[in-house]
Amino acid sequence: MLCALCELNPEHIKEALQRDASTRSSGHLTLATIMTVINVSSSEVIETALALLKRHWLILTFTVVTAKVLQNRWLHPLSKFPGPFLGSVTYWYSVYIFFSYRAHELEYDLNKKYGRWALIDLQQLGCSLCKNTKVY
Numbered sequence: 001m002l003c004a005l006c007e008l009n010p011e012h013i014k015e016a017l018q019r020d021a022s023t024r025s026s027g028h029l030t031l032a033t034i035m036t037v038i039n040v041s042s043s044e045v046i047e048t049a050l051a052l053l054k055r056h057w058l059i060l061t062f063t064v065v066t067a068k069v070l071q072n073r074w075l076h077p078l079s080k081f082p083g084p085f086l087g088s089v090t091y092w093y094s095v096y097i098f099f100s101y102r103a104h105e106l107e108y109d110l111n112k113k114y115g116r117w118a119l120i121d122l123q124q125l126g127c128s129l130c131k132n133t134k135v136y
Contacts, residue, residue: 072122083110083119094121 053060072089073079079088087093097103097120110118111128118126 076122078119078122078125081117081119081125082114087119087121089122091121094124 069089073085076088084093086096097106100106107118107120107126108128110120110126116128118128120126
């Protein structure tokens with residue numbers, strides 16, 4: 001079915017454009033016009049897309065996760081603040097802090113290591129206003 005796109009005859013496209021009243025005024029090809037020219041139904045397009053997803057799901061998943069990590073690490077508004085790597089790309093570091101039952105100690109250690117402002121997760125900054133604070 002996808003090979004049929006490579007075998008399109010320009011004259012068939014011109015005929016389809018002349019038949020299609022909605023594209024006649026704009027002169028642009030629509031997906032519906034192309035599907036009409038190559039005699040493909042929308043269910044065949046969906047089946048082909050699902051087959052491609054089924055075949056390449058691992059590559060697609062890896063690409064999406066990598067893109068999200070890169071976006072969160074370098075393009076996020078809070079990315080200029082220092083903090084742990086896991087905290088700068090996901091929310092899992094805040095989950096770890098919550099379930100460790102020592103959030104005050106971990107946040108104190110983050111401020112001690114990274115300075116007054118420390119990134120905890122994608123939407124949280126830990127702020128240390130006191131310089132001489134002891135955590136018991």
